[in-house]
Structure formats: structure tokens, C-alpha cells
Amino acid sequence: MDLDTKIVFVHRGRSWYLPYALYQAKHSSPDSDVVLLGDSGGYEGIGYAALDKLSGADAARFQQAYVHMSTLSEEFESVCFLRWFYLLEYMRSEGVRSVMCLDSDVLLYSSMPEIMGVYGRDKRGCACFIPRQQEESGAASAHISFWTREWLEKFCDFILQCYSIPKYLNKLKGFWKDYMATGMSGGICDMTVLYLFCRENISSVLNLAVDREGSVFNNNINSASAYEPDEYTVTDGMKKVRFANRKPLLFKSGRDGVTIRAHALHFQGDAKGYMPHYYTGGSFMGKASSDMMRLLYPFQKSCKAFVKKLIRYQRVS
Numbered sequence: 001m002d003l004d005t006k007i008v009f010v011h012r013g014r015s016w017y018l019p020y021a022l023y024q025a026k027h028s029s030p031d032s033d034v035v036l037l038g039d040s041g042g043y044e045g046i047g048y049a050a051l052d053k054l055s056g057a058d059a060a061r062f063q064q065a066y067v068h069m070s071t072l073s074e075e076f077e078s079v080c081f082l083r084w085f086y087l088l089e090y091m092r093s094e095g096v097r098s099v100m101c102l103d104s105d106v107l108l109y110s111s112m113p114e115i116m117g118v119y120g121r122d123k124r125g126c127a128c129f130i131p132r133q134q135e136e137s138g139a140a141s142a143h144i145s146f147w148t149r150e151w152l153e154k155f156c157d158f159i160l161q162c163y164s165i166p167k168y169l170n171k172l173k174g175f176w177k178d179y180m181a182t183g184m185s186g187g188i189c190d191m192t193v194l195y196l197f198c199r200e201n202i203s204s205v206l207n208l209a210v211d212r213e214g215s216v217f218n219n220n221i222n223s224a225s226a227y228e229p230d231e232y233t234v235t236d237g238m239k240k241v242r243f244a245n246r247k248p249l250l251f252k253s254g255r256d257g258v259t260i261r262a263h264a265l266h267f268q269g270d271a272k273g274y275m276p277h278y279y280t281g282g283s284f285m286g287k288a289s290s291d292m293m294r295l296l297y298p299f300q301k302s303c304k305a306f307v308k309k310l311i312r313y314q315r316v317s
Helices: 018-028 057-065 074-094 112-119 149-162 166-182 190-200 269-278 287-316
Strands: 006-011 034-038 047-050 098-102 106-108 126-129 141-148 205-207 215-217 241-244 247-251 259-266
Touching (some): 018 034, 018 287, 034 074, 074 149, 074 190, 112 259, 126 149, 126 190, 141 149, 141 190, 149 166, 149 190, 166 190, 241 259
Parallel strands (some): 215 259
Antiparallel strands (some): 106 259, 126 141, 241 247, 247 259
16 A cells, blocks of 8 residues: 555445545545546546446456356346456556555545555555455455555456366356355355455455554444454444544454444445444535435335345246
């Protein structure tokens, strides 16, 4: 990481919560370039690159090779992979050396100089979340990740190898067979491939799930887990958070009030509805509309779930 590291989001559409993530990042790191790779720009002070201009030869190769192995839609899973090829094409075309890539349900609370103060001495070219796990078919998360262009090139090459070289493809098919036996939703995704990549390059990957110098990046506000399964205190189904000087603190489980400074919080799934409550930035154009859409968010989720059930019922009948 260095002070020139750009903060990048990859997101399609104009989801109501997206501006909270964008403007929180700009508020917390005002001297950093915050960039959206998407299909709709127009956010004041936020850089923009259109995704349809970033779909190069590598993305096309992936789409031709991809084998769908998930209960989730093929479109959803393939887009999760494609974002890494779009990000790489952006870095190539703009001459960008390094990025911190954030999912659009992440709120950032530290500036790049603050993050550099903790991680700047670490010269590894890739950072993501790797919880403690023993299974080879595990998962790593890049909802907050750091990449140099060199290491993102390596990861994108590895994705292509996983769907073109029998050694890797057969391994994924074996994972999928075992996963189907569990009856759970999901399957093989970019998190599966990222985990394999991290295992093969473990000495070169920084694990953001591990706290450092009294601070950490949060992996999921809905869960007590981080690197360890029950690492943080949970209250009413969410990590216990207290703000001090507008910075979030997490509470270590069983440590009598010991707190860890959070550089960012991840509002996965339905927790997106809480993003306005944890937002510490200023007002922005369209905020009233976003706030209104946030109130409707639970009803939208319920309606989508009902429609999906109806479609499945019609297919069966």
C-alpha cells in the first residue's frame, strides 16, 4: 500500500446504499482518489469509469471458459468473477499501480495515511480476508482488498487457469459435489477461487482478518467472527460497535471491554439497511431519495423473495 493507492468500487446500477459507501470513503480519505467502475456515474467528487469500456480479451476468455457450479444464478456468480477483470483493465488503461477495492456495502472510516501507518511497512501485493479454516474447499473474501497491478494480474490468470486446466477444474467440481450434498444455498464462487489462490501464495498475501496494532478491518457486521469464529461481541445479531471521535470500535469477546479500532465496517446482506445509521460523512445530492429507498428496502427484499418463490412454483407445476 502507498499514499497514491486509489479507493475503487465496482458496482452496477444505482442502489440506494451506493452513495453512502462512496461519500463515506471520500469523507474519511479526502486526499485519495475514490473511483466508481460502474454503468452509471454522476456522483460529485467521485471518479468514474464505464464497465462496458473495461471488458477486454481476458474477460471474454473467462466468459467462454466459465463453468457454473452454484445454486445462485449464473449471471450473479459470473459478474462476481468479472469484476476482477474489469478492475485489472482499469488499472492497465489508467496506469494505476495499486488499489484498495471496496464492496458497495462497506463504510470506510480511516484515511489512506492512517491505514499506511499500520500496514505501510508491509510490502505484500495482495490483501484480503482469510478466516481460520482447515478445509481445502474454504473461502476468502475480498469485500475489502488491496491489489498491486502485478498481483491482480496473477489472480486473474489464476481464475482463468481454474476453468481451463483440468487439475484446478476437477478440484472445483469435487468441491461442488461435496457442497451439493450439504443442501445449502451457494456453491463455487470467486471467494472459493480466491481462497485457493491465497493457499498457493500464502507468504505473499496479507490477511486483513487479523487485527494489527489495535486495529482491524471488519469482515461482516452480522457475525461475531473475523479470523476466529467468535472473536467479537455481538448484540441483537450485530457486532457491538461504539464510536469514539467518529471512529468505530469493536469489542473483543470475553476481554472485559477491550476494544479494537475498525478501519471499515461491512454491512453484508440485510445489514445494508443500517448503513445510514453508521454514516459519518456529510450530506450529498440525492440523500433524501436514498433515505426514502432505505425505508422501502425491507419491503423490496420481501417482494423479490416472493417473486422468486412464485417462479420456482410455476416451474415445478
